[in-house]
Amino acid sequence: MRLELSLCPRSVSVLFVLLLLYSSAPAQELRRIHYGTTASTAHLPIWVGKDAGYFAKYGMNVEPVHIRGGALITMGIISGQLQFSGAGAESIVAARIEGGDVVLLACPVDSDPVYFITRPEIKSAAALKGKATAVTRLGSTTHFYLRAAARHAGLDPEKDLTILQLGTGTETATALDNGRIAAAALTHRYALPFLQRGWPVLVDLSTIDLVYPSSCVASNRAFVKAESKLVENFLRAYVAAIQLIHKDPPFAEKSLTKWVRERDPVLVKSTVEAYGKLFKPAPYALDKGIENVIKDLMNRRPVPKEFIGRPDLFRDHGPLERALSRP
DSSP states (O other), X not given: OOOOOOOOHHHHHHHHHHHHHHHHHHHHHSEEEEEEEOSOGGGHHHHHHHHHTHHHHTTEEEEEEEOSSHHHHHHHHHHTSOSEEEEXXXXXXXXXXXXXXXXXXXXXXXXXXXXXXXXXXXXXXXXXXTEEEEESSTTSHHHHHHHHHHHHTTOOHHHXXXXXXXXXXXXXXXXXXXXXXXXXXXXXXXXXHHHHTTOOEEEEGGGSSOOOOBSEEEEEHHHXXXXXXHHHHHHHHHHHHHHHHHHOXXXXXXXXXXXXXXXXXXXXXXXXXXXXXXXXXXXXXXXXXXXXXXXXXXXXXXXXXXXXXXXXXXXXXXXXXXXXXXX
């Protein structure tokens, strides 16, 4: 039997509109999430999760937004313009102490591969006294690493060094190369060209007993409370991305190339290898890391007693625990 369906022009128009709306519904249902990042490879789980479709699987269109420095990212979280962001723990801890409604949700690495590199004419740490160095932003992760490296080398970073604020890791590396600064604490991506040329390394922070929660997933406490299911799903996708980095480094290399626009395959491969060893399958914000941040802050400003020895005031592991228990 042949069934014929006759529709008037108006009916055809209505049907066409309904089919169009139906076909576009999945895309419209994705919740747009702005996620602040810097150029740090510690953000790789976000880029990999985006490219692998893990966030979309849970109904989210995560849009990484490049922002210069953790302090500016933290301001975006506090203002509500960013639902989640990758921020150094120091920025979050400092903002929380000052009354900011911010919280650490996950920290993928306990330290970065960071090298305190000097210009070739610098023969010792003592020769750096009175010289200039640089960070992306004062109070940023790079600032913490610089102070940690300087102290490990026997220097007082506040008294012995002039610290410039240059904005990005690229600008810091350029300043070291052209002699504007005498030393810098550089992550692997920026350090590799200097390592290949044999420039002096005073301190390799990846080889010392330093725990610092770098580029953690952070959010606004009010948002976490109001959107508990979304937060849990976000972290579920985030953890899946870490697993993919471990299982498929070439995929991670493609994501890194795309998001940081790095064309040197040797640099990309070595960077993914360096960080791949550090990404934790269960990315909790450790007590020791938060305590190290607070100790560093206490060297520069008063910290109220009620915040000392209480890491849970700065983090919320509930959403991550639920995400890990139901993969």
